[in-house]
Amino acid sequence: MQGAGVKPAPTPMTKYQEIPGGVVAPAGFLAGACACGIKQGGYDLALLLSNRPARAVALFTTNQIVAAPVRLSRETVKKGPIRAVVVNGGNANACTGAQGYLNAMAMAEATARELGLSPSEVLVASTGIIGQPLPMDKVLAGIREAGKKMSRDPEHGRSFTRAIMTTDTSPKELALKIDAGGRTITLGGAAKGAGMIAPNMATMLAFITTDATLTKRQLKACLQKAVNHSFNQITIDGHMSTNDTVILMANGASGGPCLRGRDLTAFQEALGHLCQVLARAIVKDGEGATKFVRVLVKGARKEKEAGVIARAIANSPLVKTAINGEDPNWGRIISAAGATGITLDEKRLRLYIGESLIFEGGVPVAGPAQELKNIMQGKELDLRLELGLGRSEAEVWTCDLSEKYVTINARYHT
Numbered sequence: 583m584q585g586a587g588v589k590p591a592p593t594p595m596t597k598y599q600e601i602p603g604g605v606v607a608p609a610g611f612l613a614g615a616c617a618c619g620i621k622q623g624g625y626d627l628a629l630l631l632s633n634r635p636a637r638a639v640a641l642f643t644t645n646q647i648v649a650a651p652v653r654l655s656r657e658t659v660k661k662g663p664i665r666a667v668v669v670n671g672g673n674a675n676a677c678t679g680a681q682g683y684l685n686a687m688a689m690a691e692a693t694a695r696e697l698g699l700s701p702s703e704v705l706v707a708s709t710g711i712i713g714q715p716l717p718m719d720k721v722l723a724g725i726r727e728a729g730k731k732m733s734r735d736p737e738h739g740r741s742f743t744r745a746i747m748t749t750d751t752s753p754k755e756l757a758l759k760i761d762a763g764g765r766t767i768t769l770g771g772a773a774k775g776a777g778m779i780a781p782n783m784a785t786m787l788a789f790i791t792t793d794a795t796l797t798k799r800q801l802k803a804c805l806q807k808a809v810n811h812s813f814n815q816i817t818i819d820g821h822m823s824t825n826d827t828v829i830l831m832a833n834g835a836s837g838g839p840c841l842r843g844r845d846l847t848a849f850q851e852a853l854g855h856l857c858q859v860l861a862r863a864i865v866k867d868g869e870g871a872t873k874f875v876r877v878l879v880k881g882a883r884k885e886k887e888a889g890v891i892a893r894a895i896a897n898s899p900l901v902k903t904a905i906n907g908e909d910p911n912w913g914r915i916i917s918a919a920g921a922t923g924i925t926l927d928e929k930r931l932r933l934y935i936g937e938s939l940i941f942e943g944g945v946p947v948a949g950p951a952q953e954l955k956n957i958m959q960g961k962e963l964d965l966r967l968e969l970g971l972g973r974s975e976a977e978v979w980t981c982d983l984s985e986k987y988v989t990i991n992a993r994y995h996t
Contacts, residue, residue, distance in 0.1 A: 598852060599759040604739030607757030607770040608793040610634055610835035614731035615741035618724030620717060621672025621710060621748075627724035628669050628745035630789060631697055631732055635663030636833035638705070639801045641809055643826035649676035650686040651706040652825060658690070658705055664831060665703040667789060668693040670721060671746050671774075672710040676824040685716045692722050696729030707787050707827050709748055709774060743772040746787050750774050754863040760852045762845035767794045767836050769849075771856045775864040786813065786864060788828040790856065794849055795834035796841055804850050805830045812857035816865050816979045817896050862979060871981035873905055874962045878977045879919075881969040887924045888969075888976035894918045895965065895978075902983035908958040912941045919967060930970030936963070 606613050615628035640659045642652050658664070668689050675682050690704040708716075731738070743753040757770040775786030796804070809828055830853075841849050866874050877896045882888035895901055898918040904911035912933055920926060933941035936957035938949050957963065 597760065598855060601757045601759055601768070602736040602739075603734075603757045603770055604736070604743055604755035604772050605630055605757075605770045605789055605791045606734045606736065606739040606742070607759075608768040608791045608833070608835065610793060610833045611770070611791045611831075612732040612734050613738045613742040614728040614733065615738070615745040616724050616727040616731065618720045618727065620670055620720055620724070624747075625741055625745035626671040627721065627728055628742040629693060629697070629725065629728045629732065630667040630669075630742060630791070630831075632665050632791070632831060632833040634833050634835060635665060635703075636831040637796065637798045637801055638664035638829060638831045639798060639805050640705070640827060640829045641805060642828075643823055645824055645826075647677065647824050649674050649708060649712075649825045650678060650682035651675055651689075651708045652827060653683060654686045654690065655705045655707065655827065655829075658702060659829075661702055663703060664705055665699045666693055666697055667705045667707065667829060667831075668725060669707040669746055669787065669789070670710070670716070670724070671708075671748055673708060673714055673716050674710050674712045674825050675708040675716050676712045678713065678715055681715060685718055685721075688718060689721060689725065692725045693729070696725055697732075705829060707746075707789075707825070707829070709746060709787055709825055712824060739770065739772070742789075743774075746772065746774040746789075748774060751867055752863075754860050754867070756856050756859050758852050758856055760848055762794070762841060762848045763838065765836050765838050767849065767852075768792065769794075769852055769856055771860055773860040773864060775867075786823070786826055786828075788813065788857070788860060790828070790830045790853070792830070792832045792849075792853075793835035794832050794841060795836065795838055796832050796846075796849070800840065800846065801830055801832055804846075804853055807850065808854045808857040811854055812861035813864075815977060816861050817893060865979045865981050872961070872984060873982045875902075875905060875980045875982065876962075876964045876977060877980060878964065878966045878975065879969065880966065880975040881930075881971055882974040882976070883972040885974040885976060888974050889978070890922050890924060891919045891967070891969075892976045892978040894922045895967070896980035899983055902980070905958075905963060906982035906984045908955075910935050910940060910954050910958055912946060915965060915967065916941060926969060927971065932968040932970065934964070934966040934968075936960075 773788040
């Protein structure tokens with residue numbers, strides 16, 4: 583996925599009504615989930631179905647090493663309407679050779695048989711341990727079980743979300759209703775991700791449904807813009823995965839012609855809001871995270887350069903551990919920016935933590951100590967670095983780095 587150095591999204595004008603249901607909130611979508619033993623404890627396989635053909639688009643990891651379901655779904659989504667998605671947790675089906683691809687195909691075929699579809703109408707996604715073959719006896723049994731539980735009940739949307747969790751500590755879902763051209767349009771989304779998170783995208787899966795009517799070209803443009811201002815702005819540990827996938831399905835069940843003009847703008851704003859909420863939830867649920875951090879770099883010559891600097895700060899272990907220790911260590915932030923290789927003028931730099939100016943003109947600025955202490959103790963923190971070189975800017979969302987992150991990943995084995 584592309585989208586480096588994106589600007590903060592504009593303030594939305596669309597009125598949203600949050601409703602329950604997640605991915606099954608839009609008309610015509612059903613979900614089913616079960617625990618089939620791929621991972622220990624809880625749901626680990628889920629199906630998502632549109633009861634009518636849906637236009638679908640997807641964005642995938644830009645890692646050169648990609649999982650089998652990514653390779654399969656990349657091709658499937660190009661071919662035509664999509665009716666269903668099958669997703670498993672606990673096993674990434676990555677680095678599993680030719681058999682891994684055959685297993686991904688078998689998942690699509692089994693889902694098609696269970697739901698009365700063609701395999702070409704089924705997308706596949708997986709998440710979990712890399713390098714281990716899928717336990718296909720459990721997977722196929724799970725598909726049969728989940729297929730018998732398909733429903734629009736909001737609890738089925740929540741079960742779908744639980745099934746895709748790995749090291750997540752809480753489910754991440756949202757559904758919105760908006761008015762567009764006299765029609766009520768609904769969007770629903772579910773996401774997973776807590777570690778191995780870095781732009782572009784992350785070790786994350788996201789599934790978005792809508793009953794709006796849009797062309798495939800409109801869907802592609804809307805999804806790319808929304809992801810650029812959400813999932814492409816997040817980082818927890820700077821590590822890109824093999825399985826990252828965002829899928830958007832639109833089945834047109836709300837009726838009417840394809841959205842145009844203001845109605846399309848309203849949909850875009852709602853989609854952007856949904857993706858931002860899910861992306862922020864991923865960062866807040868970062869492995870061992872205690873603080874949500876916004877890194878804003880302003881006054882750059884180019885947007886791309888602002889993005890590189892923002893990411894360098896957001897990914898710096900020294901910056902992240904200082905934030906965890908509630909230490910306003912401005913030297914680590916400034917040095918992370920200077921190490922990017924992008925030409926800077928030290929005397930033009932201005933660094934703020936919250937609204938407290940702490941570095942200007944090449945030297946630290948003494949400010950109210952208690953005010954800065956209060957800022958550092960907050961659960962959300964803003965870092966703003968002004969370069970004084972131009973008008974471009976970029977924003978990245980990250981979290982602190984704690985001892986718990988090390989513990990979680992030291993114990994997470996292949």
